[in-house]
Amino acid sequence: MTLFLLAVIGGFILLVWGADRFVVGAAATARNLGVSPLIIGLTVVGFGTSAPEMLVSGVAAWQGNPGLAVGNAIGSNVTNIALILGFTALICPLKVASQTLRREMPVLLGVMLASLLLLSDQRLDFSDGLILLGGLVLMVIWMTHLGLRDRNRTPDPLLAEFTDEIPADMRLPVALTWLALGLGVLLASSRMLVWGAVGIAEAIGVSDLVIGLTIVALGTSLPELAASVMSALKGEHDIAVGNVIGSNLFNLLGVLGLPGVLAPLDISPGVLERDYPVMIGLTVLFLLMAYRFRDRPRRINRFEGGLLLACYAAYQGLLYWQSQPQF
Numbered sequence: 001m002t003l004f005l006l007a008v009i010g011g012f013i014l015l016v017w018g019a020d021r022f023v024v025g026a027a028a029t030a031r032n033l034g035v036s037p038l039i040i041g042l043t044v045v046g047f048g049t050s051a052p053e054m055l056v057s058g059v060a061a062w063q064g065n066p067g068l069a070v071g072n073a074i075g076s077n078v079t080n081i082a083l084i085l086g087f088t089a090l091i092c093p094l095k096v097a098s099q100t101l102r103r104e105m106p107v108l109l110g111v112m113l114a115s116l117l118l119l120s121d122q123r124l125d126f127s128d129g130l131i132l133l134g135g136l137v138l139m140v141i142w143m144t145h146l147g148l149r150d151r152n153r154t155p156d157p158l159l160a161e162f163t164d165e166i167p168a169d170m171r172l173p174v175a176l177t178w179l180a181l182g183l184g185v186l187l188a189s190s191r192m193l194v195w196g197a198v199g200i201a202e203a204i205g206v207s208d209l210v211i212g213l214t215i216v217a218l219g220t221s222l223p224e225l226a227a228s229v230m231s232a233l234k235g236e237h238d239i240a241v242g243n244v245i246g247s248n249l250f251n252l253l254g255v256l257g258l259p260g261v262l263a264p265l266d267i268s269p270g271v272l273e274r275d276y277p278v279m280i281g282l283t284v285l286f287l288l289m290a291y292r293f294r295d296r297p298r299r300i301n302r303f304e305g306g307l308l309l310a311c312y313a314a315y316q317g318l319l320y321w322q323s324q325p326q327f
Contacts, residue, residue: 001199001200001203003196003199004195004196004197004199004200004203005196005200006196007192007193007195007196007199008193008196008197008200008215008219010189010192011189011190011192011193011194011196011219012189012193012219012222013189014185014188014189014192015052015056015186015189015190015193015219015220015222015223016052016222016223016226017185018052018181018182018183018184018185018186018189019051019052019182019186019223020182020223021178021179021181021182021185022051022178022179022182022183022185022186023182023223024170024175024178024182025175025176025177025178025179025180025181025182026175026179026182028170028172028174028175028178029172029175029176029179032170032171032172032175033172050246050247050250050251050254050255051183051186052186052190052219052220052223053072053073053076053220053221053247053250053251053255054250054254054255054258055186055187055190056068056069056072056190056193056194056216056220057069057070057072057073057255057256057258057259058190058258058259058262059190059191059194060072060194060198060208060212060259061258061259061260061262061263061265062262062263063194063198064263065194065198065208066124066208066259066263066265066266067207067208067209067210067211067212067268068194068197068198068201068208068209068211068212068216069212069259069265070124070209070212070256070259070265070267070268070271071208071209071210071211071212071213071216071217071271071275072212072213072216072217072220072255073251073252073255073256074213074217074251074256074271074275074276074279075212075213075214075216075217075218075275076217076220076221076247076248076251076255077248077251077252077279077283078213078217078275078278078279078282078312078315079217079218079221079312080221080224080244080247080248080251081244081248081279081282081283081285081286081308082282082308082309082311082312082315083218083221083225083308083309083312084221084224084225084228084244085228085241085244085286085300085305085308086305086306086307086308086309086311086312087225087229087305087309088225088228088229088232088240088305089232089300089301089302089304089305089308090302090305090306090309091229091232091233092232092233092237093299093300093301093302093305094232094237094240094241094290094299094300095237095298095299096237096241096290096298096299096300104242104245104246104249105245105287105290106287107139107249108245108248108249108283108287109280109283109284109287111135111139111249111252111253112252112279112280112283113280114135115132115252115253115256116272116276116280118131118132119267119271119272119276120272122266122267122268122269122272123264123265123266123267124256124259124260124264124265124266124267125260125264126260126261126264128257128260129256129257129258129259129260129261129262129264130257130260130261131257132252132253132254132256132257132260133253133254133257133258133261135253135257136250136253136254136257139249139253193216193219193220197211197212197215197216198211200215206323207268207323209268209270209271210319210323213275213319214316214319221247224243224244224247227240227243228240228241228243228244231243241290241300244286248283270322274318274322278315282308282311285307285308285311286308289304
């Protein structure tokens with residue numbers, strides 16, 4: 001048991017470090033190649049911060065732990081909205097001003113409903129995974145199109161924030177080195193984390209789905225937590241919110257799609273009856289908090305942040321209660 005715990009803790013630490021180096025290397029590489037900072041932020045950074053979830057789910061499915069793969073994808077989305085946004089808003093109320101983000105919010109809900117339709121037969125097979133990964137490609141193309149179309153219009157607040165954050169003085173060989181090193185660390189730490197998480201699940205007698213929804217989802221969301229809190233403290237509120245929206249889109253399309261392509265799997269009834277409704281409900285609550293109606297300024301305030309944290313605590317309590325033996 002001690003060895004499993006050490007593997008999970010070490011895996012989390014290496015995942016966070018590897019994801020950071022991967023994002024820095026990828027963003028600097030794209031900038032050296034002349035890509036717009038807005039496009040880099042919406043696509044490269046979004047993919048990079050979701051890389052831990054994607055690799056962990058892919059490794060879990062490949063090793064025959066489908067519950068862990070699906071639980072990681074859905075649990076990470078719940079964690080991103082309820083814990084990360086809630087905690088960030090509690091520290092610093094978040095102002096949502098970006099037009100780009102307001103366009104992405106309804107897309108997030110639409111993708112969520114479409115993926116639910118694919119999973120409604122309690123099976124994530126190769127064709128479902130291919131559709132989800134195809135949706136990921138279309139989403140990246142759409143975001144790139146928006147970035148190219150809007151760059152000569154009224155400047156989006158995200159543009160200035162991404163420009164400040166993306167390394168401008170890192171040469172291409174250095175950027176490629178960090179990119180390769182970060183990817184290698186992500187792959188190794190993902191295998192370490194999955195091995196430890198499955199070992200813990202077997203030792204304490206709970207399903208790998210519950211472990212994926214809780215411990216693994218929290219650990220793989222640490223890069224988003226760090227990025228959102230730091231962005232909010234620096235006044236880059238749109239990046240803080242954008243990290244969550246982008247990560248959740250990548251989780252639904254990439255993190256959920258990859259296991260289907262690598263190793264088709266059955267979906268536990270609990271996912272559709274408990275976890276997916278919680279994720280949809282939190283997403284709708286988030287949209288109501290963040291969406292701007294009639295061009296009025298909108299903030300996610302501290303009370304709303306506290307409400308999101310309370311929802312996260314209630315969900316974790318529900319998972320704990322349902323995982324206990326019922327007499």
